[in-house]
Amino acid sequence: MxxxxxxxxxxxxxxxxxxxxxxxxxISGIGGVDAYRELxxxxxxxxxxxAIAAGxxxxxxxxxxxxxxxxxxxxxxxxxxxxxxxxxxxxxARTQVDDRVFVILIGHGNPRGDSAAFNLPGPDISxxxxxxxxSGLENQLLVIVNTASASGPFINxxxxxxxxxxxxxxxxxxxxxxxxxxxxxxxxxxxxxDMDKDERISMLEAFVFARRETRRxxxxxxxxxxxxxxxxxxxDGEGSRDPGEFAADGALANRVYLQQxxxxxxxxxxxxxxxxxxxxxxxxxxxxxxxQRESLIRVxxxxxxxxxxxxxxxxxxxxRAQES
Numbered sequence: 323m324x325x326x327x328x329x330x331x332x333x334x335x336x337x338x339x340x341x342x343x344x345x346x347x348x349i350s351g352i353g354g355v356d357a358y359r360e361l362x363x364x365x366x367x368x369x370x371x372x373a374i375a376a377g378x379x380x381x382x383x384x385x386x387x388x389x390x391x392x393x394x395x396x397x398x399x400x401x402x403x404x405x406x407x408x409x410x411x412x413x414x415a416r417t418q419v420d421d422r423v424f425v426i427l428i429g430h431g432n433p434r435g436d437s438a439a440f441n442l443p444g445p446d447i448s449x450x451x452x453x454x455x456x457s458g459l460e461n462q463l464l465v466i467v468n469t470a471s472a473s474g475p476f477i478n479x480x481x482x483x484x485x486x487x488x489x490x491x492x493x494x495x496x497x498x499x500x501x502x503x504x505x506x507x508x509x510x511x512x513x514x515x516d517m518d519k520d521e522r523i524s525m526l527e528a529f530v531f532a533r534r535e536t537r538r539x540x541x542x543x544x545x546x547x548x549x550x551x552x553x554x555x556x557x558d559g560e561g562s563r564d565p566g567e568f569a570a571d572g573a574l575a576n577r578v579y580l581q582q583x584x585x586x587x588x589x590x591x592x593x594x595x596x597x598x599x600x601x602x603x604x605x606x607x608x609x610x611x612x613x614q615r616e617s618l619i620r621v622x623x624x625x626x627x628x629x630x631x632x633x634x635x636x637x638x639x640x641x642r643a644q645e646s
Contacts, residue, residue: 342420344378344582345413349401350387351429351470352441358430358499359388365428365469365507367391372510377582384409388443402444407455414458424465424580425456428503431470433494438475440468449479456480465525465578469503472496474561477552481559486525486575489561492550500549501539505532510580520638526565526575529553533563573612577605594644597637604634 350366353359366387373383385391386401386409399405413423430441439446456464465486468476473489474496480487490502506528509515515523515531523531533551540547552561555574565572608630615623 342422343382343418344376344422344424344580345382345384345417346373346378346424346426346580347384347406347409347413348373348386348426349406349428349440350385350391351401351427352388352443354430354441361504362428363387363389363391365503368511369426369428369507370396372507373580376510376580378580379582384413400443402442403447403451404444406442406447410455410458417459417462419461420463422463422465422578423459425467427466427468427470427473428507429470430499431468431472431497433472433475433497436475436494437479438472438494440470440473440476449476452476453479463578467506469500469506471498471500471549473500474552477554477561478559481554481557483557484574485557486553486555486578487561488525488529488554488575489552490549492552492561492563496549498548501536502532502549502551505535505539508532508535520642522579522581524576525555525578525580526553526567526572528580529565529575568612573609577602577609591644594641597641597644601634601637601641604630604637608634 348366348369350362353362366385370383370385370391374380384399385396386399386405388401390398399409417423427440431438432441432446434448437449439448440452452466456466463484463486464482465488466476466480467488469490472491472494474491474493476489477487488506490500490506491497509528509531510523514535515527517527517530529551536549536551537547550563552563553565553571553575554561555565555571558570560570562569562571565575567573567576608627611623611627611630618626
């Protein structure tokens with residue numbers, strides 16, 4: 323009994339124990355023809371449904387689209403540049419330090435010299451314009467996913483500390499309509515993406531799933547792939563086609579989830595919240611250790627890494643037992 327009281331007091335006194343809020347901006351751009359309008363609308367609606375299922379508060383989800391989406395009770399807000407910039411200001415005004423902001427772009431894009439733009443009703447928004455609009459969110463962890471054609475240059479424009487940037491293509495020269503968006507959205511709604519079987523989908527898992535299924539779709543049609551997705555999460559502006567937990571890119575994406583973590587306000591037990599906090603700390607410690615790898619003695623590095631991974635595995639098993 324005394325231990326439970328201590329945990330509760332500690333949780334109240336420690337801001338990180340209360341789950342940071344997740345905020346999601348879904349932008350469905352201009353389709354051009356009915357087939358793409360319907361396709362992009364379906365992707366946006368499915369992403370919205372997955373976010374609700376993941377525990378993100380409906381008031382923290384902003385949905386912008388070319389036309390009103392079917393089967394949603396949301397009042398329609400058009401996805402033009404003015405509304406997008408206003409939506410980002412609104413998100414910036416209500417976010418707290420360490421909140422997580424997800425921006426999902428669904429639609430077409432086109433190259434612009436060495437850069438690119440995302441196509442909208444009215445004037446398009448360039449990679450640099452989006453970067454400027456996101457500059458006010460420097461205290462939040464940002465996940466930006468551009469599933470459009472010619473999206474590769476958004477990596478260089480948006481890369482930064484505490485940012486995960488995912489693009490459907492590796493350059494502006496890959497300007498054909500992409501399949502990646504379908505599979506990225508599907509990763510949160512279908513079986514197959516949860517590689518570690520923890521019943522949560524990390525940004526890395528969603529990327530790997532979407533990349534794999536995109537490649538399979540081209541292979542099945544015996545076509546040469548016209549899109550090569552990239553992920554950057556180390557801030558160097560150089561996306562990776564094959565990121566991973568131990569690769570140059572992927573360590574941060576491996577521990578960032580769409581799912582809103584449990585909190586006392588959402589009805590989770592004090593013990594579960596405390597365990598999730600310890601898990602987050604262990605994941606951070608592993609990420610920090612990996613960055614120090616080159617400066618450590620090889621034996622020391624692997625000894626410390628092994629202990630952290632064992633601790634994380636044991637704790638993850640306890641958490642799954644608590645959640646079942």
